[in-house]
Amino acid sequence: MKATHIAAALVLGAGLAGCGSTTPASAPAEQEGGGRGPITFLGGKFEAESVQKIVDAWNAAHPDEKATVVLLPESADEQRRKLIQSAQTKSDTGDVILIDAVWTSEFAANRWVDELKLDTTGFLPTTIETVKYRDKLYAMPLFTGTGLLYYRTDLVKEPPKTWDEMKRICADVLPGQKGMSCYAGQFDKYEGLTVNFAEAVSSAGGRLLDDAGKPQVTSEAAKQAARFLADGFTSGMIPKEAITYKEEEGRVAFQEGKLLFYRNWAYGYEAAQKTDGSSEVAGKFDVAPIPGLNGPGAGTLGGNNLAVSAFSKHEQTARDFVAFMTSAAQIKAFAQTSSMPVARTAIYEDPELVKKYPYLPALKEGILAAVPRPAAVRYGDVTAAIQESAYAIVTGDKPVDQALTELQSALGPLLT
Amino acid sequence: MLSPTMVVLALVVFYPLVAAMRESFYESGQRLDADGFVVEGEWFAGLANYAGVVEQRFLNAALNTTLFTVVTVALEVVLGMAMALVMRRAFRGRAVLRASILIPWAVPTAVAGLMWKWIFQADGVANTLLGTDILWTADGPWAKLAVIVADTWKTAPFVGLLVLAGLQIIPSSVYEAAKVDGSTPWQTFWRITLPLVKPALLVAVLFRLMDALRIFDLPYVLVGPRKQSVETLSGLIWDEATRVHYGPASAYGTALFCYIAMITFVFVKLLGADLLSDVRSRGKEARDVA
Structure with a gap:
């Protein structure tokens, strides 16, 4: 009978090995000198070709300090997991890493990235807020972006500035449009819900956190914002399937003409403009800054920043590489081949680029008004708590006041 | 001969197991110093990480x-058995049928999850065929049904395959004898096929039980993480681990391990008296030879 037990235990053990994380206790941090030499750049899959062009330019100028690009998985969650894993094993697989704007605090507080001393002039001011932790610089802004309101120019003359205006336009237009709904954003339970909820709160004039970093989600503005979303679903202003929307599902719905207004990032512009038959709204839509409660809204700031890994052996090269990649000349070259929004102000004022990407002025206005998500060391817990309550609000599972009170008390201990 | 095997097993099985259990009693990475840096090191936490085991989220x-x-193992056994019986019969196009029944098993689970997600999305095939507008992939009871359907589709062929292997070693003479004795097809199935295929069926069910208790990828891809209606234990562990709560993640992992071990033990005790007898007698022979 003993053999039976052991056999069963072995099979089970093999299954479990994948579940638990078993990083052994960490050794004291190594002090790395400012070395020079070849480096690796761990980047996302965004615009890999255009990024490669910058790297090629660097390699041509620095034959002894060549950079190699290694692509991380597409999903942000997976990227984060990979980066944290290699940081916890103190691996030097990536000298320069591309991190999401909301991870800066976590990576800095854990000493996974090094403090930088670089010039931050010439960048959009709001993007600089996302690269600092306790007033010290830990990354350089590369990509940025915020929510834009996509609207149908064939049905709407002037984009709405307030939620009420938007509802009024819908009441006028929708009766003549079969199968079309008024508005949608991203309301599935994932990071996009945090973005949309935060956006609604700041568009109503509130903040998730006050300047001292304390949660303020039971404020009048937060309640107005939550009601805008909750009532939107119950009244049918927001179609009920929007509860399953991430960026792509909503983009497809907008392109199929099922939405009059859609909140999305700038990336959706190119796809919706395609004339190969995939988009029914090509040439019939435009973008505007998102609306708010009493006037133009304030979007949530997204983006990706470049940081130097604390475990790099060629740190000096890595720092120079970050400066090179975010330099005015390279960013301009990048913008000429890619529509990914970048963090330098000059791009949004370049007549040639504005002609190529007509949404740049609206985007700049949006980014300058945008609000970063809470900068928290335990951002993963913070966003999970926000999603928990926001999902209860949009599904109507809990009354607005109750959901917000619960969120307020859930956030408290996470933000100390 | 035994020692190299034991070394490998110790490295790949026992070490992670013991390390995970150890981790489940420690806390790390949760404290900040005055400058806002995370304090390195870890602290003994006793049973604090296990506190969540009695909370609503874990129990759910x-x-x-x-x-x-x-539900899925029961459905899969019935369907798998039916598939195996069909696959065994000799007819034109059998090879094609066998291959096509096995396709779902050959598709990677994540891909299957995506495929079913498209089927179940708001304007997907499922709603069009049924004439409904159910939001299958939103949190709620429908999401459970979606996961069950997708999982059954995916793994019934596995049971079918193992049962088919079991069916093929039943000598045809037994069936001929039954025919001569005037047995009805129903009697043949209950009195001959089922008892003789039982060992293979039990192995299939045991594998599926252990697999199903660890289910993670299908609910994750199809419905999404942290959706109450479909969150499984593996999903909960994954969520804690990605939020760098390694202590609770290890604690839940240990709890899941104990749960699977218990179920397997009971299963082997109750049904599998002869499941491992073959292995044991072979082991005995080997020892005798040595």
């Missing part, structure tokens, strides 16, 4: 896991 996940396991 345990219930979901159990429900998925019981």
